[in-house]
Amino acid sequence: MKVHIIGAGSIGGSIALRLSKRGHRVSIFDQNVVTTEMLRKKDPSIEVSSDAFTPGDLTVIALPMNSEEELLLSADFTGPAFDVASVMQPFQEIARLRKIRLISGHPMAGNVHKGPAGWDESMFDGRVFLFSPGEFATGEDLGLVLMVVSELGSSPEYLPPERHDYIVGRISQTAYFLSRTLLRLGGDFEKYSGPGYASTSRLGRQNMDMVLDMARFNGRNIASSLEEAESYLHDIRTAIEEGDLSKLEELISGY
CATH class of the missing domain: 3.40.50.720 (NAD(P)-binding Rossmann-like Domain)
Structure with a gap:
């Protein structure tokens, strides 16, 4: 061929x-x-x-x-x-x-x-x-x-294209921004980091042009996933602040 x-x-x-x-x-x-x-x-x-x-x-x-x-x-x-x-x-x-x-x-x-x-x-x-x-x-x-x-x-x-874009937004493209969040939190302390930080932050180092393209062409799905992530992280933070370990365990179990 x-x-x-x-x-x-x-x-x-x-x-x-x-x-x-x-x-x-x-x-x-x-x-x-x-x-x-x-x-x-x-x-x-x-x-x-x-x-x-x-x-x-x-x-x-x-x-x-x-x-x-x-x-x-x-x-x-x-x-x-x-x-x-x-x-x-x-x-x-x-x-x-x-x-x-x-x-x-x-x-x-x-x-x-x-x-x-x-x-x-x-x-x-x-x-x-x-x-x-x-x-x-x-x-x-x-x-x-x-x-x-x-x-x-x-x-x-x-x-189907619509289903593909929804799924990829959740399992791949949103992951860049979550990984980028970790880089923002730990960037000044990377000399102390181990392999866990390296693997989790890897996606946050992707090509910027590619990331902007993802936001342009699949922004609606990415934004929706980030909104869900924000809500989830808010619940986790609240449980930690209130010392509610039972609630925290409920939030982070199941996957």
């Missing part, structure tokens, strides 16, 4: 390396030519394209969400497209209006590194890969996407 990837960041580069290793013809485009040259040196069989669009069986969009929005609004897609954004609904709405054969995908994988530092062809092994076909995607398009997911070593799982 010929796969063309737009974006050579952590996710896009990792997909390119894995699919190339599995014997697929892979081409990639990124505005940062230094990055694409690094990728070609890492795997000479990957073709570096000077054009965002190159004929292939499937186009994978692995761009920051603001850049993906611009692409979907302006470019003429003639074949199937598969994106890997952490939000689905806004891009599905654009695809419906422009009759793009988009299949939304979200690998539940990644790392805190940006660009080439985050390339890892085994990143997707054993991970769930959420997907949702858009209105104009065909059964053949879906078959190509499921083949890619299989080659990445992931397990595909369907979720």
